[in-house]
Amino acid sequence: MSVISELKSFDPIYSRILKNEREILSNSKLFSACIKGKLLEFIRDDQFTLFSEIAYKHRRSKHEGIRLVTSIDDHHTSTLVEEFLAIGVQVKHITNLLHSIHFVVSDREVLEIMLEESKLSFENDPSRVRYYLNIFDDLWTNGTGARKRISELKAADT
Numbered sequence: 001m002s003v004i005s006e007l008k009s010f011d012p013i014y015s016r017i018l019k020n021e022r023e024i025l026s027n028s029k030l031f032s033a034c035i036k037g038k039l040l041e042f043i044r045d046d047q048f049t050l051f052s053e054i055a056y057k058h059r060r061s062k063h064e065g066i067r068l069v070t071s072i073d074d075h076h077t078s079t080l081v082e083e084f085l086a087i088g089v090q091v092k093h094i095t096n097l098l099h100s101i102h103f104v105v106s107d108r109e110v111l112e113i114m115l116e117e118s119k120l121s122f123e124n125d126p127s128r129v130r131y132y133l134n135i136f137d138d139l140w141t142n143g144t145g146a147r148k149r150i151s152e153l154k155a156a157d158t
Helices: 003-008 013-026 038-059 075-087 126-142 146-157
Strands: 031-034 066-070 090-093 102-106 110-114 119-123
Touching: 013 038, 013 102, 031 126, 038 066, 038 075, 066 075, 066 126, 075 090, 075 146, 090 146, 102 126, 110 126
Parallel strands: 031 066, 066 090
Antiparallel strands: 031 102, 102 110, 110 119
């Protein structure tokens, strides 16, 4: 079963994730995401063009960029992450990242995604946005650069 098919099984959450994430990303000046696993694949499969456009804006100083925190625990994930790195997305690895709650936060909005419960929470309250930005910044500060983590995985194979 494909990632998209698996996520479609969460209907109507599937279409809401797409709609809300596109809106948050398109209207943002800063975009940060804490996602892993199948959701990372989903975003690559469905949002990669939009991520590329935002990364282009970042290179032209018209956006603060995209930051992604995830767990890079295997070669499949490292390959996905390398695709994001190639277009200019900044990525960091967190060991033991919680797998049940994912979130996307911009300078104005936050989308909390709870796949196991098939729930979404969309907020534009400034205090909630700051709360999630602070969580993300803590994860970012304590994360390991993706390129370093990928090198560690490759070295473990030799």
